[in-house]
Amino acid sequence: MPPPLPQPLRVPTTLHLTLQLAxxxxxxxxxxxxxxxxxxxxxxxxxxxxxxxxxxxxxSLDDANKGTEEQLKHxxxxxxLPFVHSRGWSxxxxxxxxxxxxxxxMAHGMFPSGGVDLVNHFYAQCNTRxxxxxxxxxxxxxxxxxxxxGTTTFIADxxxxxxxxxxxxxxxxxxxLALHASPRNAAMALRNIGTLVDHIWYHxxxxxxxxxxxxxxxxxxxxxxxxxxxxxxxxxxxxQDTWTFLNRRLSDVHKISKYSHDASSYTKDFSQVAKAGIFxxxxxxxxxxxxxx
Numbered sequence: 001m002p003p004p005l006p007q008p009l010r011v012p013t014t015l016h017l018t019l020q021l022a023x024x025x026x027x028x029x030x031x032x033x034x035x036x037x038x039x040x041x042x043x044x045x046x047x048x049x050x051x052x053x054x055x056x057x058x059x060s061l062d063d064a065n066k067g068t069e070e071q072l073k074h075x076x077x078x079x080x081l082p083f084v085h086s087r088g089w090s091x092x093x094x095x096x097x098x099x100x101x102x103x104x105x106m107a108h109g110m111f112p113s114g115g116v117d118l119v120n121h122f123y124a125q126c127n128t129r130x131x132x133x134x135x136x137x138x139x140x141x142x143x144x145x146x147x148x149x150g151t152t153t154f155i156a157d158x159x160x161x162x163x164x165x166x167x168x169x170x171x172x173x174x175x176x177l178a179l180h181a182s183p184r185n186a187a188m189a190l191r192n193i194g195t196l197v198d199h200i201w202y203h204x205x206x207x208x209x210x211x212x213x214x215x216x217x218x219x220x221x222x223x224x225x226x227x228x229x230x231x232x233x234x235x236x237x238x239x240q241d242t243w244t245f246l247n248r249r250l251s252d253v254h255k256i257s258k259y260s261h262d263a264s265s266y267t268k269d270f271s272q273v274a275k276a277g278i279f280x281x282x283x284x285x286x287x288x289x290x291x292x293x
């Protein structure tokens with residue numbers, strides 16, 4: 001365990017700096033900069049309220065400030081999603097989302113990565129929704145054994161459910177993928193896809209702690225990303241071509257449901273697993289142009 005960090009200085013959070021900046025602008029300047037006088041007044045009230053309601057303890061104050069700021073960011077990003085249809089995955093959409101909540105359009109300054117932050121928010125929210133949905137499905141199967149699915153069927157249904165969440169933004173999803181795969185977002189992109197496949201495998205019954213944990217998730221990530229790319233070009237009704245493609249990919253790796261029970265298959269299939277993992281990383285990083293054709 002790392003040694004305890006020194007007590008932090010009591011410095012303003014990003015939220016408070018934003019509030020102070022907006023409040024300090026003259027009324028005429030607010031009109032030009034997109035910040036209304038009423039928004040500045042609201043920010044002053046919020047800052048004053050924080051000073052009276054937040055605890056005095058440094059650690060508690062810092063935690064409260066972080067919590068408040070994260071909640072505000074979540075609200076703004078959530079409100080920005082409907083504007084993606086007209087503004088794309090951009091800071092403009094975030095600014096519109098902030099204004100729709102009655103905040104200053106300057107709130108987009110809280111998101112230095114712009115559209116990338118918006119894509120990551122949507123990706124994380126979809127992963128959470130899938131996690132909760134799969135948890136419910138598993139509970140229902142435990143109560144009613146007749147609903148129980150095979151591992152491959154369960155995984156196929158989970159991937160389809162997750163991909164269907166992208167349909168709302170399918171017209172701009174290529175832009176979202178480009179932002180998600182940008183080098184500066186590499187760590188978050190890997191975390192997003194890693195969380196997704198881990199949720200699916202966990203609810204499918206995988207509790208492995210050996211090398212199989214990596215191989216199964218590497219294969220599933222490759223299946224998901226290739227199906228996601230297929231979906232971008234799919235013009236069939238209800239994306240039937242994508243679901244057919246998905247089932248073919250799972251059929252190609254039909255041993256996927258046996259990896260948790262058959263350790264001897266790791267050595268035999270190591271080259272295929274390694275190749276799948278390499279292509280997955282390349283796709284996430286946006287460097288495997290051949291696989292996108």
